[in-house]
Amino acid sequence: MAQVFETTDVEFAEQILSDNYGGDARIDAADSFHSLRLEAVAIPPSARLDRITFGLHFHVRADAIGALVICRLDTGRLAYHPAGDEETTYGTGDAFIPIQPDRGFTATCAEAEFHTAVLDPALLIGVAETAPGRRSEAVRFTSHQPASMDAAQTWDTVYTYAREAVEIGVTGQPLLAGSIARLLVATALTVFPNNTLSxxxxxxxxxxxxxxxxxxxxxxxxxxxxxxxxxxxxxxxxxxxxxxxxxxxxxxxxTPTAYLRWTRLERADQELRRAERADGVTVAEVARRWGWTGTDRFVAAYRRRYGVPPTESPHDRAP
Structure with missing residues (x-):
């Protein structure tokens, strides 16, 4: 379920940005700020997908936000000036990582509408690592922009899939939430240049x-x-x-991930076979509990593994 924040008040807009993106956001709008709308869908405990609309033209200053933010600009223009770095301007259709999690920034927004993935940087070390060396090195992105146009399209595709998956709700489904969050991180690592060694x-x-x-x-x-x-x-x-x-x-x-998914499919099968019709347990509930984003995907995986749909358990069929 999405949370929606909407205001035409500058001070409230600053509070919304600070609460959702960390740091201490300050908007320099003069008479040009008209509105802010933030629609956020959480992927607990370590990720969030946002859609943001800024009305007209203004500047914002913020401290380091402590999160990995990946943006896709739908309309308008954004210019980011990370502390100690040059300003970069992005236009409609651009996908980008505006700033490193540990750096403050200033930004100029011109009637911008965009969507973002807000990810805990700790997710990176769960899926990748840097080259071995005397000193351990943190996983970091080395470019703000995708490696190619095809890579940018890949990010759009996966973001859309993740957004559709979480909008039906992932609260109380840790396997599902975790798999979606790590899918976003793994995709980001293939889309944006970084210092990992594969x-x-x-x-x-x-x-x-x-x-x-x-x-x-x-x-x-x-x-x-x-x-x-x-x-x-x-x-x-x-x-x-x-x-x-x-x-x-x-x-x-x-792959380890595929083997883990196969193991969870077995567990889901065992749960379905234990469930009595009177319990009211559905295939959809079991699928989500074991990390599948949709019943159709679960049914397809089950059929590939067992040769029958999950409503017709192979263990109960006559030889």
Whole structure:
């Protein structure tokens, strides 16, 4: 369910921006500020999808917001001037990361309407890592703009999918919320240049052996009910994210995430078989509880795995 904030008052608009984006926002509008509208959909506990409309022309100043913000400008113009960096202007259709989470900024808005993903930077370390070195380096984006036009289109597609998924509600569904948040982060890492290392090192290739894979599988099967990350799987296997991904690809021709999803499909099947018709348990409820964004996707995955729809459990059919 979306929360909507709307005002024509400058001070209230400053409060809305500060409450939702952190820092201490200050609007310099003179007589040109007409309105602010913010429509926010939460992906608890670490992400949010917003649609923002600014009326007419004004300047805003803000401290570091402590979040990764990814924008797509639908109409109007935005100019961002991060502290210690040059100003960059964005126009209609542009996708961009306006500022680093730890830097303050000033911005100029001209009748801008845009949508954003507001993500906890901690999500980055759950899905990727930087090159090994003497000193641990944080995952960071190295460019404000997408690697290509095709990459920008990929971001739009995934954002739209995520928005449609969360608008039906993810509160109380940690597996679903976590998967959507990490999908957004993983997509951002493919769309915007960054300092992560995806290719396995020599050490990663050495570590991607069957014994390590068994440790990873044991962790997944024992924790599939939790909102776990590939980084947690790798830590349990005592290797890097790159090594655990290589091991699943090398020995099982799949990925840790796909194997986790397959494990959860089994759990969903077990729950459906335990449920009695009198309990009122539906396929849609079970699907969402185990991380599927839509019943159709769950039914398709179930049919691929078991050969029948979930309403016709293969375990109860005659041989």
């Amino acid at each position: 290719d396995p090192t020599i050490e990663d290739r050495h570590d991607a052996h069957p014994q390590m894979l068994r440790r990873a599988i044991t962790f997944i099967e024992g924790n599939g009910h939790r909102d776990i990350t590939v980084a947690e799987i790798a830590a349990a296997a005592r290797v890097t994210i790159r090594a655990v991904r290589l091991a699943f690809r090398r020995h099982l021709d799949t």
